[in-house]
Structures are given as structure tokens and as C-alpha cells.
Amino acid sequence: MLVRLFAAALMVPTLIVPATTRPAPAAPAVWNIDKTHSNVSFQIRHFVSKVRGSFTDFKGTITADPDAWQSGQIDVQINATSITTNNDRRDADLRSSNFFAVDSFPTISFKSIRIERTGDDAKIHGTLTMRGVTKNIVLDGHFNGIQKSSQADRVGFDATTTVNRMDYGVKWNRAAEGGGVMLGDDVKIEINVEAVRARS
Numbered sequence: 098m099l100v101r102l103f104a105a106a107l108m109v110p111t112l113i114v115p116a117t118t119r120p121a122p123a124a125p126a127v128w129n130i131d132k133t134h135s136n137v138s139f140q141i142r143h144f145v146s147k148v149r150g151s152f153t154d155f156k157g158t159i160t161a162d163p164d165a166w167q168s169g170q171i172d173v174q175i176n177a178t179s180i181t182t183n184n185d186r187r188d189a190d191l192r193s194s195n196f197f198a199v200d201s202f203p204t205i206s207f208k209s210i211r212i213e214r215t216g217d218d219a220k221i222h223g224t225l226t227m228r229g230v231t232k233n234i235v236l237d238g239h240f241n242g243i244q245k246s247s248q249a250d251r252v253g254f255d256a257t258t259t260v261n262r263m264d265y266g267v268k269w270n271r272a273a274e275g276g277g278v279m280l281g282d283d284v285k286i287e288i289n290v291e292a293v294r295a296r297s
Contacts, residue, residue, distance in 0.1 A: 128159040128252055128292035130173070136289045137175060141262075142281030144273060150191075152205075154179035159292050163243060163252070167214035171223065175205040195269040202228045212238075221256060227265045234258055236288070250294040259285050 138151040154176035161169025177199045180191050192199045209223040210233075221236040241253035261282050262268075271279040 125160050125162050125169070127295040129295055130157040131291045131293050132156065134291040138287045139284050141284045144279060148182060150180060150182035152176065152179045153181060166240060167212045167219070169212060171207065171209040171221065173207045177203055177205050196267050198228055225260065228267065230265045232264055234260060249296070252292050254290045256288040257286065259283050
């Protein structure tokens with residue numbers, strides 16, 4: 098009897114269960130920075146106050162899945178000649194070899210290396226290149242949300258960091274009467290970005 102049951106079992110066709118298929122991950126989207134709705138600014142100590150300025154010409158992309166910003170890549174280029182502090186004489190000096198030396202180094206660039214995300218906040222690790230010097234920096238970033246639209250989706254980010262200008266060879270200074278110096282070494286950078294999703 099057992100022999101007959103075993104023989105019958107061998108004749109039953111094997112049922113092949115297909116492996117569970119996982120959905121393919123979404124392809125990263127490219128988001129182009131909208132210069133007219135974005136801002137790259139800075140501030141530095143001047144004697145006992147602060148001087149503020151900005152760059153008016155820049156471009157860049159964010160390449161990322163909107164559901165996984167932590168896996169994204171950021172690439173930004175700033176035209177150093179576009180620096181402005183609302184003072185023509187000072188701006189000309191900033192473009193000179195005393196500061197940004199724009200004739201030799203016309204572009205400031207940032208490229209991300211990795212992003213550590215905590216909710217809507219993030220530590221954006223990357224490299225900043227200025228005056229031909231490249232240093233690792235960390236931006237404190239914040240995700241402001243996505244605006245869906247039939248025209249084009251938009252995404253917003255804020256980010257800040259502080260760099261020491263001496264690290265990039267921007268060393269000019271002047272002794273202040275009564276002691277101290279005219280300019281501080283630390284430069285606070287503030288970035289506000291609105292980017293538009295590129296059409297596929």
C-alpha cells in the first residue's frame with residue numbers, strides 16, 4: 098500500500114510558485130534650481146557689526162527620488178563675479194585678488210557626498226571649492242516640502258553652514274584702530290532653494 102501511494106505521489110505534477118516580485122525603485126528625478134526664486138547669501142563680521150552680501154548668478158541640480166532625499170545628489174555652481182554687497186567699491190575689491198580673485202577663479206562650486214536625514218532635517222556632507230581650494234563641509238539642511246502642479250512640481254530646501262575664509266586663501270585683513278582687525282574669519286552661508294522638476 099505504501100509503495101502504491103509513493104508511486105502516485107511521484108506522478109503528481111510539481112506546482113511551481115513564482116518568486117515574489119518587488120516593485121522596481123523609482124528612478125531619481127532631476128530638479129533644476131530656479132534662480133529667480135532662490136538665494137545664496139553670506140555674512141561676515143565687520144568691526145562690531147556684520148556685512149551681508151549675496152551671489153546673483155548661480156545654477157545647480159538636485160538628483161533624487163522625492164521619497165528618498167537622503168539618497169540624492171546635489172551639484173551647484175556659483176558665478177563668483179556676481180557677488181554683491183550693494184556697494185560698488187567694496188564689490189570691486191571682493192572680486193580682486195584680495196578676496197575671490199574672480200579673474201583666476203570665476204566659479205565657486207559645491208558637490209554633495211552623502212546626506213544624513215532625520216525627518217525633514219538633514220546633514221548634507223559635501224565639498225566646497227573656492228579660489229581653487231577644495232574642502233569638506235557640512236550643511237545643516239531643512240526640507241520645506243513639494244508643491245505638485247500640472248505645469249511642473251517644485252521642491253524647497255534651506256541650508257546653512259559656516260566656513261573659515263582662511264582655509265580658502267582669503268586672508269586679506271586690516272588692523273583696526275584701538276586693536277583687533279577689520280574683518281572676522283568666519284563666514285556664515287545661507288542658501289534658500291526652490292527647484293523645478295525636469296520633464297522626462
